[in-house]
Amino acid sequence: MSDEPPNAEEPGHETLAEELRALVDEGRAMARAEIAYQSARLALVGGIVGRIAGYGALALALVFFALMALVVGILLALVPLLGVWGAMGAVVAALLLATLAALLAIRAGLRRLRRLLGEAGGNP
Numbered sequence: 001m002s003d004e005p006p007n008a009e010e011p012g013h014e015t016l017a018e019e020l021r022a023l024v025d026e027g028r029a030m031a032r033a034e035i036a037y038q039s040a041r042l043a044l045v046g047g048i049v050g051r052i053a054g055y056g057a058l059a060l061a062l063v064f065f066a067l068m069a070l071v072v073g074i075l076l077a078l079v080p081l082l083g084v085w086g087a088m089g090a091v092v093a094a095l096l097l098a099t100l101a102a103l104l105a106i107r108a109g110l111r112r113l114r115r116l117l118g119e120a121g122g123n124p
Contacts, residue, residue, distance in 0.1 A: 071095070 014022070071091060078087035 074094075075087050075091050078090055081087070082090055
């Protein structure tokens with residue numbers, strides 16, 4: 001064995017420039033593969049999100065129709081007890097009270113959010 005440095009001309013020994021070029025080429029190939037992977041992943045997620053949104057819209061529509069059926073059923077059940085106008089008034093009053101309760105809950109939530117954001121931002 002000799003103490004001479006390896007010859008760049010010999011097979012299996014590359015120059016530093018060749019190794020750097022190979023490293024850059026491998027980096028580019030890895031970047032292209034990562035971009036392709038993330039693109040496929042994004043397409044898959046997009047399809048799933050679209051399906052979820054569609055089922056969510058269907059669920060909301062079905063809940064709306066169920067609530068309408070409930071309102072009509074309550075109205076029909078109250079007609080013999082209160083008469084047509086009384087039943088209609090009672091159902092409308094109950095719906096308005098439920099609406100008021102929801103609006104008050106929204107207002108309380110907004111006030112709490114303002115307080116939290118005011119504290120976080122340093123404003124009173």
